[in-house]
Amino acid sequence: MRRIVTVIAMVMMLAVITACGKTAQQETTGAQETARNTSGAAPAHSEVLVAYFSATGTTKKVAEKIASITGGDLYEIVPAEPYTTEDLNNNDRSSRSTKEQNDKSARPAIGSEDVSLTGYTTVYLGFPIWWGEEPRILDTFVEKYSFEGITVIPFCTSGSSGIGRSGPNMKALAGTGNWLDGKRFVANVSEADLKSWIDGLK
Numbered sequence: 294m295r296r297i298v299t300v301i302a303m304v305m306m307l308a309v310i311t312a313c314g315k316t317a318q319q320e321t322t323g324a325q326e327t328a329r330n331t332s333g334a335a336p337a338h339s340e341v342l343v344a345y346f347s348a349t350g351t352t353k354k355v356a357e358k359i360a361s362i363t364g365g366d367l368y369e370i371v372p373a374e375p376y377t378t379e380d381l382n383n384n385d386r387s388s389r390s391t392k393e394q395n396d397k398s399a400r401p402a403i404g405s406e407d408v409s410l411t412g413y414t415t416v417y418l419g420f421p422i423w424w425g426e427e428p429r430i431l432d433t434f435v436e437k438y439s440f441e442g443i444t445v446i447p448f449c450t451s452g453s454s455g456i457g458r459s460g461p462n463m464k465a466l467a468g469t470g471n472w473l474d475g476k477r478f479v480a481n482v483s484e485a486d487l488k489s490w491i492d493g494l495k
């Protein structure tokens with residue numbers, strides 16, 4: 294009788310050990326699965342892109358601050374043909390920049406490598422104001438890419454002018470994207486001011 298009880302007890306212990314072992318194994322597999330899913334589903338890059346053109350470095354600094362606040366990636370729209378000081382002379386009616394701004398069909402070529410917008414949900418788009426609106430190279434940029442499903446937020450720097458019709462101009466040329474109202478910033482705008490603007494967009 295005692296032997297039968299011992300055998301039953303051993304069988305029950307074995308059953309409990311097996312069950313525990315299986316649970317632990319299942320948990321490990323589950324954790325591995327979760328880890329795999331997490332890494333598999335994680336985007337390869339941020340969902341925010343800060344794309345900008347800056348001829349003399351002012352907008353670049355603002356773009357870098359926005360990227361730092363949002364954790365976004367930076368993409369510089371670099372002209373294939375760099376603008377010289379003479380090109381940027383806005384007192385000269387025959388300078389390259391003046392001629393381009395007077396010609397709505399001018400599309401200066403972009404020299405920087407193409408950027409893939411796949412995976413980005415928000416694009417901040419920065420530029421200096423030239424003759425009251427966006428430089429024509431921004432028109433090249435917005436016509437080149439599809440902003441389908443992307444929120445586009447224009448921002449600019451200037452001597453004193455506001456952002457004017459830059460946003461609506463680019464929205465019309467792009468034809469896609471959810472374009473928010475843009476904003477003009479002073480050259481040395483603080484991170485705190487930029488952050489409160491960004492938080493207000495949500």
Ligand SMILES: Cc1cc2nc3c(=O)[nH]c(=O)nc-3n(C[C@H](O)[C@H](O)[C@H](O)COP(=O)(O)O)c2cc1C
Pocket residue numbers: 346347348349350351352353381382383390391420421422423424425426450451452453454455480
């Ligand atoms: C060709 C050209 C045209 C400009 N037109 C204007 C303008 O209409 N209004 C204004 O306030 N500033 C104007 N500016 C000044 C720039 O918008 C300003 O210096 C800007 O912050 C430069 O940015 P960046 O250093 O990123 O190129 C102009 C500058 C250039 C070179």
